[in-house]
Every structure is written in structure tokens, then in C-alpha cells.
Amino acid sequence: MPLPPFLSSLPDPALWWGPLFTLSEWAIRLTMLVYVPQRRAPAAARTWLLLVFFLPWLGLLLYALFGRIYYPKSRSLKLARINRGIEQLRTRISHELPQGPLPDALCQAGAGLIERVGSFAPMRGNTVTLMDRYDEVVAAMVADIDAAAQSVHILMYIYAADATGRTITDAVLRAARRGVRCSVLLDALGARGGLKAYTDELRHAGVQVVPALPVQSLSAVLKGKSARFDLRNHRKIVVLDGRVGYIGSQNIVDAESMPGLPNEELVARVTGPAVSQLQAVFLADRYLETSDRDLGAADFPPLAPDGPSIAQMLPSGPGYGTQNAQMVLVSMIHNAMRRVVITTPYFVPDESFLQALHVACYRGVEVHLVLSQRIDQRFTQSAQEAYFGVLLEFGVQIHLYRAAFLHAKHVTIDDTVAMVGSTNMDIRSFALNAEAALVIYDREVVKKMVRIQQRYLADSDTVVREKWAARPLRTRTWQNLCRLADSLL
Incomplete structure (x- = not known):
């Protein structure tokens, strides 16, 4: 059938489509060259511009989805109200508990910045008890849930439909049937297996089940009405009767969730006034999802001293407007005098974190980085390995743990500060995920964490600078290519 006259008069598409496409690519490149660097770190801007210049249309689409930390205004306003409530709670508590100076200048500077x-x-x-045996953590949580008389609050990134998930779910069901108020807040993406398997059963027993950061439609994300789907609630917190708390790296999932690569974790069991801060983080996250202000008497019971440790919560996430966990760690590394030991499964640092480690080594501080020899994300592993050369040049001692997938996330600074929680030492944890860590100012707790770290070192291979420099060119090239995407990880 012949074309209509007005179409037949147009030039052949083969003649104008190519130039038009080329023109559109250059329009994207030039526009993004102006737009991308605005309110971005130079390293992140370079990563995105490199992608856009090589693949303009794909880069534009990915940038629309992941390039900016879209955090809805409604959640920001809620978080501001939460922080005002925490300020009021802090004022009340300060009159009820003993006061006094922190052990040394490092602790004072760190605590002031965290506040x-x-x-x-x-x-x-x-009282802070460090627990590094997987099954013991699960058993202790079940025992404390079974002992709960008023409330059970669980906030988890991963809650799996496996034996461990079944064990914890059964304990929560028993508590609900005793009349205990139970709330389970689970990341909608990370805990999708547990949400699908257990939600109906838990809700039928009267348990409140709340998916955190549910994935919204693409149009809602692009319009800024929803958080990006890769902004996740990565926290792991359990609070029982407002008196016993757990915080650390361990999810509710079998240790052998990856065949041949068992998880090894570190969790802190806490009793005493600091449990109120764990409780506040849980209730704040629940409020962000549900606007639920319903608090029972068990949520914040009288806060009696229960041990020798000074402790302080450090919640972080895009809603705080700054990379506060990264800021605190960089500050503490700069203030360290003798020794820094960092344990993390994922290490993809930004420039300021690298510089802090560099300066610490030049000042004579002993810096150790403990990583897992095998991890569950090959691309991320190659990206972090690209940093080994410069770290070894600084004088950082890198240890690769052989025995398991070392998923624990903790830090010791000198003899006085320990940090344990869900925060990885990477750009994703610092900028994108909601995380939580407990900072402890207690020499005895630090000694216990150092003993755990020494066990890691005894079962690790130390990376030798000369051997690392001799790795094949193809390996080095792949690692450096992965590193180019560090701001996307």
C-alpha cells in the first residue's frame, strides 16, 4: 500500500535517524556534565559521568533510578519530629541517671560528635555482652523472647523462611499467645521470604507485622514521591520489655544460608539505660512506616543502672542529611593514638575514609583491616581488592579471614572505644542504607572485642605487599574496572 503523500515527502529515515540519535547522545552528555556534579562528591560524579559518556541513554536511565538519594519529604518531616521527641526523652533521662566525664579525650570527642x-x-x-557464636545468639534471643512479659520488638533486614526464621517466629507466637505486645518490622526487600511465609500466621496471632520501605512503582520513584527501591533498612535490632536489647550484624537466617560459605557474626546483648536508645530507633522506624505513636508502659520502663559500660546509639541513613556514621568513624580514626582495627565484609571507602587511614599510618597508628577471604558478592569483592595496593602502601595491615564468611561489622579504636552494629565500611552503608551501631566506651568491652579480633587474625592470611603487586595484569585490570563503579555499590 503506498504511503500517504505527507509521509512520502519526508526524507528516508535511514538518512536522519543516525544523526538525530548522535545529537541526542551529545545533548545528554552535555546536560549531565552540568547537572551530575551538583551536590555530589567528586568521585561519585566521575563515576556517573564516565557511564553517561560511554552509554548516554543507559546512563540517563540508571541515573534517573539511582543517581540521587530520593528521600520523600514526608519521611524527612517525620524523622525531624522523631528527633525532637528523642531530645525530650534525653532531657528527662539526664535527670534520672548518674553523670560524669568519659574516660579520655577520644571518647569525649566521639561522643560529642555522635550526639x-x-x-x-x-x-x-x-552491661554489654559480646556474642560471636551464631547458634548461641539465636538461643539467647529465643530465651529472652520466652521470658518477655510486656513487649517484643524485632527490626531485621533479612528474615528468612528457614529453620532459624521458624525458630524465632515460634518464639514470637508463644509470646503473643501469652498476651505480650509483639511488633515485627522487616525490610520489604531483604525479608521478602519471611514476610511471605509468616505474615498471615503472625498477624492471626495478634502480632503487628510491618514491611519497611516497601517497593513502590517506577513512576512514584521518578516523581520523588517514594524512596529509591535500593534504599533499604539494613538494621538488626531486637528489644524485649524495653530492658534487654540486641544489636549487631546477625540477621534471622540460617548460618549456612549460602552453601559452603557459613556466616560468622558479632552481636551485642545490652541491658541498662542504653536499651532505651535501641527501643527509640525501633519505634522511630515503625513510626516512619505506620505513623503509629501508640506506646505502652513497657516501651520505656524506669532506667536503672545495670552495669559498668557507657554506651551510645549511632543510627544513620539518608534521612539524616549527612553521612554521619562515616563522619564519626573518620573523626575517631583521626583521633586514634595507638591502634585501629576494622572488621567488615564490604570495604569500598570514599576519599575521606582512605585519607583518614593514610594519616593514621603516617602518625604511627597501627591500622588493621580484617576482611573475609570469600564474600557473597564477587563484583564488590573485586572492587574492594582494587584498594589493597594503596592501603598496603599506606602501611595498613590487611587480613583475609579463611574460616567463614565474616559478616561481622565492628571497630576498636585504641583501648577505649568499640563499635558494633550493621554498618559496613562502604559507600552504600554510609549514604544509602538505614543502619545502626552501638558505640561502647569501656576498656573491658574493648578487651573482649580485641580477643575476638585476635581470633580472626590467627585464622587469616595476611596480604603481602610484594605478592599483591605481582598479581596478573588481567586481575588488576578487572579490579580497577570494578573500582570505577565504587559509587554505585
């Missing part, structure tokens, strides 16, 4: 960027003040009178 300014994370809202929580250091609290005296806590």
Missing part, C-alpha cells in the same frame, strides 16, 4: 549528628547521648550503667 550532634545522631541525636543520642552517651548513657552510663550498662
Whole structure:
């Protein structure tokens, strides 16, 4: 059938399509060259511009989805209200608990910064028990849930439909049937297996089940009405009766969730006034999802001193407007005098974190980085390995743990500061995920964490600078290519 006259008069598409496409690509490149660097770190801007210049249309689409940390205004306003409530709670608590100076200048500087960027003040009178045996953590949680009389609150990134998930779910069901108020807040993406398997059963027993950061439609994300789907709630917190708390790296999932690569974790069991801060983080996250302000008497019971440790919560995430966990760690590394030991499964640092490690080594501080020899994300592993050369040049000692997938996330600074929680030492944890860590100012707790770290070192291979420099060119090239995407990880 012949074309209509007005179409037949147009030039052959083969003649104008190519130039038009080329023109559109250059329009994208030039526009993004102006737009991307605005309010972005130089390294992140370089990563995105490199992608856009090589693949303009694909880069534009990916940037629309992942390039900016879309955090809805409604959630920001809620978080501001939460922080005002925490300030009021802190004022009340300060009159009820013993006060006094922190052990040294490092602790004082760190605690002051955390209070300014994370809202929580250091609290005296806590007992912090470090637990590094997977099954013991599960057993202790079940025992404490079974002992709960008022409330059970669980916030998890991964909650799997496996034996461990079944064990914890059964304990929560038993508590609900005793009349205990139970709330389970689970990341909608990370815990999708557990949500699908257990939600109906838990809700039928009267348990409140709340998916955190549910994935919205693409149009809602692009319009800025929903958080990006890769902004996740990565926290792991359990609070029982407002008196016993757990915080650390361990999810509710079998240790052998990856065949041949068992997880090894570190969790802190806490009693004392600092549990109120864990509780506040849980209730704040629940409020962000549900606007639920319903608090029972068990949520914040009288806060009596229960031990020798000073502890302080450090929540972080895109809603805080700054990378506060990264800021605190960089500050503490700069203030370290003797020794820094960092344990993390994922290490993809930004320039300021690298510089802090560099300066620490030049000042004579002993810096150790403990990583897993095998991890569950090959691309990320190659990206972090690209940093080994420069770290070894600085004088950082890198240890690769052989025995398991070392998923634990903790830090010791000198002899006085320990940090344990869900925060990885990578750009994703610092900028995108909602994380939580407990900072402890107690020499005895630090000694216990150092003993755990020494066990890691005894079962690790130390990376030798000369051997690392001799790795094949193809390996080095692949690692450096992966590193180019560090801001996307």
C-alpha cells in the first residue's frame, strides 16, 4: 500500500535517524556534565559521568533510578519530629541517671560528635555482652523472647523462611499467645521470604507485622514521591520489655544460608539505660512506616543502672542529611593514638575514609583491616581488592579471614572505644542504607572485642605487599574496572 503523500515527502529515515540519535547522545552528555556534579562528591560524579559518556541513554536511565538519594519529604518531616521527641526523652533521662566525664579525650570527642549528628547521648550503667557464636545468639534471643512479659520488638533486614526464621517466629507466637505486645518490622526487600511465609500466621496471632520501605512503582520513584527501591533498612535490632536489647550484624537466617560459605557474626546483648536508645530507633522506624505513636508502659520502663559500660546509639541513613556514621568513624580514626582495627565484609571507602587511614599510618597508628577471604558478592569483592595496593602502601595491615564468611561489622579504636552494629565500611552503608551501631566506651568491652579480633587474625592470611603487586595484569585490570563503579555499590 503506498504511503500517504505527507509521509512520502519526508526524507528516508535511514538518512536522519543516525544523526538525530548522535545529537541526542551529545545533548545528554552535555546536560549531565552540568547537572551530575551538583551536590555530589567528586568521585561519585566521575563515576556517573564516565557511564553517561560511554552509554548516554543507559546512563540517563540508571541515573534517573539511582543517581540521587530520593528521600520523600514526608519521611524527612517525620524523622525531624522523631528527633525532637528523642531530645525530650534525653532531657528527662539526664535527670534520672548518674553523670560524669568519659574516660579520655577520644571518647569525649566521639561522643560529642555522635550526639550532634545522631541525636543520642552517651548513657552510663550498662552491661554489654559480646556474642560471636551464631547458634548461641539465636538461643539467647529465643530465651529472652520466652521470658518477655510486656513487649517484643524485632527490626531485621533479612528474615528468612528457614529453620532459624521458624525458630524465632515460634518464639514470637508463644509470646503473643501469652498476651505480650509483639511488633515485627522487616525490610520489604531483604525479608521478602519471611514476610511471605509468616505474615498471615503472625498477624492471626495478634502480632503487628510491618514491611519497611516497601517497593513502590517506577513512576512514584521518578516523581520523588517514594524512596529509591535500593534504599533499604539494613538494621538488626531486637528489644524485649524495653530492658534487654540486641544489636549487631546477625540477621534471622540460617548460618549456612549460602552453601559452603557459613556466616560468622558479632552481636551485642545490652541491658541498662542504653536499651532505651535501641527501643527509640525501633519505634522511630515503625513510626516512619505506620505513623503509629501508640506506646505502652513497657516501651520505656524506669532506667536503672545495670552495669559498668557507657554506651551510645549511632543510627544513620539518608534521612539524616549527612553521612554521619562515616563522619564519626573518620573523626575517631583521626583521633586514634595507638591502634585501629576494622572488621567488615564490604570495604569500598570514599576519599575521606582512605585519607583518614593514610594519616593514621603516617602518625604511627597501627591500622588493621580484617576482611573475609570469600564474600557473597564477587563484583564488590573485586572492587574492594582494587584498594589493597594503596592501603598496603599506606602501611595498613590487611587480613583475609579463611574460616567463614565474616559478616561481622565492628571497630576498636585504641583501648577505649568499640563499635558494633550493621554498618559496613562502604559507600552504600554510609549514604544509602538505614543502619545502626552501638558505640561502647569501656576498656573491658574493648578487651573482649580485641580477643575476638585476635581470633580472626590467627585464622587469616595476611596480604603481602610484594605478592599483591605481582598479581596478573588481567586481575588488576578487572579490579580497577570494578573500582570505577565504587559509587554505585
